[in-house]
Amino acid sequence: MQQLTDQELVQGVLQGSPTHQSALYRQYSTPMFRVLLRFARDRAEAEDMLQDGFIRVFRDMGQFRGEGALGGWIRRIMVNTALSHLRKQRDFLRDTSDFSPFENAFRTDEDFASNMDAETLLKYLQRLPPGYRAVFNLYAIDGFSHEEIAEQLGISIGTSKSQLFKAREYLKRILDKSFIT
């Protein structure tokens, strides 16, 4: 099936066409799901985020001005949805001074035997505490500044930097350990 352009998708969705809604979901569900998997602690939470995100996309499609790519607009909605989910968690930004990634049950022979592919890195990410994971994702992968992260998460810039430092330290230790292994 020929892939529809962004303009065709937007027009069809605005007209309530189920065909265009389905096409838009098929086209963007996988890349957006990958983004959300990085913010979620597991697959189920990522699917909840994806569901809420696409509902917002279809609901707010009239606000898309066409000034940028549709994928970028949808991705911003997805990231905002993920952050909303994280903010609702009680243990978000909790004190994780006692957190030790090696004491968690994620380290299996299969994990470390595999190459550093996306799936493996994702597993490492998902074992981080929510605050560490969110700040690392936003800063290292999505390119946000500490000011933007502080505003998005409702934290101070110092907290953002601190969370990033701890996340990097844990990930570095995990990776060092895996390479050594």
Next chain:
Amino acid sequence: MEDPQEYKSLDDLFRKTFEELPESPSPSGWDAPSPRVWEQVQANIKPPKSGWTTQSLLLVAGMAVVLLLGLYWALTRPVLPDTDVQPVATEQPAVATTPAMTRTEAPVEAPTATAVMPARPTAPAPQIRRPDSRTQPTSLRPEAEQHPDAPGARQATGSIPLPGSAQAPNTTIRRQMEELRHAPWAQPLAPLPNILMILREKSAPSLPHGG
């Protein structure tokens, strides 16, 4: 502050790994959402059901009831007549030319002259006219003028209703007229007994008949 090189490498590793993934989902399926997600999204973005819903039916029914009640109230509401200003205005020429104007002060003089005026009840009501009846309140008019059923009044005012025309409904003014009609002060005074005649009759037997 610049990030240390080791952290930059770490960031690059994660960024490149996740950004340079192929468009198609992985064969293992780790990056493909389950079909349940699309079903839930579809259920939430369904357009509202077309046609009449229960709420819209109730709304329309309620509006119809309100409309009917308003219509009923508007049709059964007592309509204010044009009052009797117009009939009064029509009698203006007759008032100006009537010769009975000399009796206008009669009701004022009646209480003082009752002893010598036994003939007041016999005075014909239609002849009672007032020169200022056009502007005088209805309540001050004589009974014969106010009563629409009084034949004398109709003849005097000339406002005889057309045959077959309905009478005015019982409006507020009409009720006020009825109340005023039955007010004690509006009733015609009963003629006082002729005291002179009574005294004469009483004194007559006691007088000695001189012969």
